[in-house]
Amino acid sequence: xxxxxxxxxxxxxxxxxxxxxxxxxxxxxxxxxxxxxxxxxxxxxxxxxxxxxxxxxxxxxxxxxxxxxxxxxxxxxxxxxxxxxxxxxxxxxxxxxxxxxxxxxxxxxxxxxxxxxxxxxxxxxxxxxxxxxxxxxxxxxxxxxxxxxxxxxxxxxxxxxxxxxxxxxxxxxxxxxxxxxxxxxxxxxxxxxxxxxxxxxxxxxxxxxxxxxxxxxxxxxxxxxxxxxxxxxxxxxxxxxxxxxxxxxxxxxxxxxxxxxxxxxxxxxxxxxxxxxxxxxxxxxxxxxxxxxxxxxxxxxxxxxxxxxxxxxxxxxxxxx
Amino acid sequence: xxxxxxxxxxxxxxxxxxxxxxxxxxxxxxxxxxxxxxxxxxxxxxxxxxxxxxxxxxxxxxxxxxxxxxxxxxxxxxxxxxxxxxxxxxxxxxxxxxxxxxxxxxxxxxxxxxxxxxxxxxxxxxxxxxxxxxxxxxxxxxxxxxxxxxxxxxxxxxxxxxxxxxxxxxxxxxxxxxxxxxxxxxxxxxxxxxxxxxxxxxxxxxxxxxxxxxxxxxxxxxxxxxxxxxxxxxxxxxxxxxxxxxxxxxxxxxxxxxxxx
Ligand SMILES: Nc1ncnc2c1ncn2[C@@H]1O[C@H](COP(=O)(O)OP(=O)(O)OP(=O)(O)O)[C@@H](O)[C@H]1O
Ligand SMILES: [Mg+2]
Numbered sequence: 259x260x261x262x263x264x265x266x267x268x269x270x271x272x273x274x275x276x277x278x279x280x281x282x283x284x285x286x287x288x289x290x291x292x293x294x295x296x297x298x299x300x301x302x303x304x305x306x307x308x309x310x311x312x313x314x315x316x317x318x319x320x321x322x323x324x325x326x327x328x329x330x331x332x333x334x335x336x337x338x339x340x341x342x343x344x345x346x347x348x349x350x351x352x353x354x355x356x357x358x359x360x361x362x363x364x365x366x367x368x369x370x371x372x373x374x375x376x377x378x379x380x381x382x383x384x385x386x387x388x389x390x391x392x393x394x395x396x397x398x399x400x401x402x403x404x405x406x407x408x409x410x411x412x413x414x415x416x417x418x419x420x421x422x423x424x425x426x427x428x429x430x431x432x433x434x435x436x437x438x439x440x441x442x443x444x445x446x447x448x449x450x451x452x453x454x455x456x457x458x459x460x461x462x463x464x465x466x467x468x469x470x471x472x473x474x475x476x477x478x479x480x481x482x483x484x485x486x487x488x489x490x491x492x493x494x495x496x497x498x499x500x501x502x503x504x505x506x507x508x509x510x511x512x513x514x515x516x517x518x519x520x521x522x523x524x525x526x527x528x529x530x531x532x533x534x535x536x537x538x539x540x541x542x543x544x545x546x547x548x549x550x551x552x553x554x555x556x557x558x559x560x561x562x563x564x565x566x567x568x569x570x571x572x573x574x575x576x577x578x579x
Numbered sequence: 580x581x582x583x584x585x586x587x588x589x590x591x592x593x594x595x596x597x598x599x600x601x602x603x604x605x606x607x608x609x610x611x612x613x614x615x616x617x618x619x620x621x622x623x624x625x626x627x628x629x630x631x632x633x634x635x636x637x638x639x640x641x642x643x644x645x646x647x648x649x650x651x652x653x654x655x656x657x658x659x660x661x662x663x664x665x666x667x668x669x670x671x672x673x674x675x676x677x678x679x680x681x682x683x684x685x686x687x688x689x690x691x692x693x694x695x696x697x698x699x700x701x702x703x704x705x706x707x708x709x710x711x712x713x714x715x716x717x718x719x720x721x722x723x724x725x726x727x728x729x730x731x732x733x734x735x736x737x738x739x740x741x742x743x744x745x746x747x748x749x750x751x752x753x754x755x756x757x758x759x760x761x762x763x764x765x766x767x768x769x770x771x772x773x774x775x776x777x778x779x780x781x782x783x784x785x786x787x788x789x790x791x792x793x794x795x796x797x798x799x800x801x802x803x804x805x806x807x808x809x810x811x812x813x814x815x816x817x818x819x820x821x822x823x824x825x826x827x828x829x830x831x832x833x834x835x836x837x838x839x840x
Contacts, residue, residue: 450708452698455687459695462684469646469682471667471696529686 283571284521284538288545295549302552309429315544316437317342317495321511322518322536323444324488327481329519330448331461332528333388335485337377337395339512340403343505345370345493347403350412350503359416366497367490373399374486375479382478400507407505414497422498433495440491445533457481461528510561514543517568542567595622597759597790598643598674603652605635605642612638614814616652620759625781625791627801627822629834630811636794637679639811640761643792644676645669656758667696673758677765679794681748685737689729690718692736693751721754722747725780742773746780753784760784761792766800778804798827810834 295302321338328335349366353359373395380391426432448454459467460477468474492511497503520526521542522535546567547560555563598620605613613635620626630636642649645663654661656672663669666676676682683692694714700707718732727746729739736744745765752760762781766774781804785791795801801808801822808820810833818833832838 446708450711452700452707452709455691455695455698455709459684459687462686463682465680466682466684467695469666469676469678471645471665471670473665529684 283523284535284542287521287567287571288538288542291542291545291549295545295552299549299552302549305429307548307552309431311541311544311548312429312434313423313431313499314548315540316431316433317492317499318511318514318518318540318544319437319537320440320488320492320495321515322522322540323440323533324485324492325515325519326522326524326531326533326536327444327448327457327484327488328388329461329524329526330528330531331457331478331481332464332526333381333478333481334392334516334526335377335482336389336392336512337373337399338392338485338489338515339508340396340400341370341373341486341489342493342496342511343508344373344399344403344406345490346497346503347407347412347505349493349497350414351406353414353416353503354412359414359418362414363494366493367487370490370493371483371486374483374489377486378479378482381482382475396512400505403505407503409505411502411504411506413502415501419494419498419501422495433498436491436495440488441533441537448531448533453477453480458529458531461531463529514540514564517564518543520568521571594619596620597622597657598792599655600639600643601653601655603639603642603654604650605638605647606650611814613642613649616811616814616816618809618816618819620790620792621807622790623785623788624806625785625793625804627805627808628792628794628811629796629798629801629808629830631834634811634834635814636811637763640676640763640792640794643669644674644761670697670755670757673756675752675755675757675760677745677748677752677760677762679763679767681744683736683744683748686735688733688735689722689739689747690715690732692747693718693721693732693754695751721750725750725753725783727780740773741768742770742776745769745773745777749777749780749784753780753789757789759790759792761794763794764796765793766795766797774800798830801830802827812836 292303301307321342324338325335345366348369349362352365353362357365377392377395380386381388422432424431426435448458456467456472456477457480459470459472460474464474467477518536518539521539522532522537524531524535543564546563550560550563551557596619600616600618603613603616604611616635616639618628628636628639638647641647643654645666645668648664656674661672663672684695687695699710699714699717701710702708715732722729722732725746727743727750729743729747736747739747749762749765752762765781766777769777778800781791781793793801793805805822807822808825808830810817810820810830812834820829820833829838
């Protein structure tokens, strides 16, 4: 009986052959960066700096996970960063109106989830291209944020929010822990639940999924809903980090979320995805920016560096196919 | 008591039909894909469905397996009228399909494809996790029960050959104690040896008691493995022949319209 049980597991050779080589590009690049920056600047590998890198990557990790769910179904959520902005502004407005921080957080997350719901309904039920729909909600959500906030940042001075980014366990702040829990949960959902298999099936072959009874519309709705919900969580982390709710457009978060997904080896055509890949991708981008700053490279060069890394990663994954 | 004459299909009284389709219609906008299809499937037999490209064969079977909803007509399964709103309902009722495009997801593994749409889960209440180990070992049984040569149930479908993919799709249709297995051109893309293997699979399924509806353009194949044949022409079912009493030429005549019906 045990022999049968072990025979069920893939052998090492098969595992190696089936190894997702494109997905190993990001960990390799991260290692390289750590070695190079560590050698170039002795402060890079201090616990204080590692704490800063983790802290800086928490929001991006959550957004990259959100983007991964949508991309796995061969879609894209261009609205993810402005949805976060809207969530943050709603949080700030509700808090400044005198409600408790709990209610403010709930309202912010609910607002972002609602945007996800709208995306899902229009893309899945209306059958309109995701690119167009989420481009529309990108604009609508950031416009709404500007209107609600009247264009001004709203300070959110709450002990809970302060603790979220400033305290924690050792070098792991609560924000980082939230991001880690999001990543682990997402991994379980993607690989250990029915929804996970179904969304990879929809991304891989919509037709095959439909013929086998997978409810495509429901799956598509779910991923945009998840994306909105996670953008809401990211909004909480953002407000905690900044100490205020700003209606600023967070375009770099959008670009970096897609970049992290690409770096993580997730296929933009859908059907193939991991969570660990984009998470490492997000860490890579945060380390890159952090290292360049330590080395005194002007901020103006950072987007350029990020762009080069992403294009290189894209080449690498193509080369390995 | 009527006597069975020539190659006509025995009447309903004389024969045990699993599935009876009467006057089924389906249009896509202005395209009348199926205008009037009435066919019956005798239990435990291989029945072929023939017709030229575009005759409406795939559309007819997609109505039977819950992918399309027919515009009119009736379908009776074991004497009970049925109407399926989804593939899942048809599968639950015992109608499985091997689609023309196989309906496999390349990036998923063999076992994931075998269980697609009806994954086994374990857990409490709303928290349900996939029973991966259970599904893997059951998938191995499904594959070995049909003596299919697939490298491993954990390999991705993308890495399989055409024949292996076909076999996986058939194993998925056959592995659930189904009553009826519908196959849409299962050997169209296969070589001689792989075709022979799939034909063996089909005979095996019939011998285990399943009813098969086989769409094929290959009349030699139909003569080899089918018991009866329905012909379709321009969206209409135009006649039935017993394989034992017909010839390839007669079938060609039915399909082209040279023989009225
Ligand atoms: N989803 C659809 N939307 C619109 N038209 C369709 C659709 N499916 C089939 N048709 C049309 O219906 C007609 C019948 O097609 P069908 O696929 O049923 O033929 P077939 O007999 O299976 O042909 P083949 O032997 O080539 O597979 C064709 O004219 C086809 O273009
Ligand atoms: Mg067809």
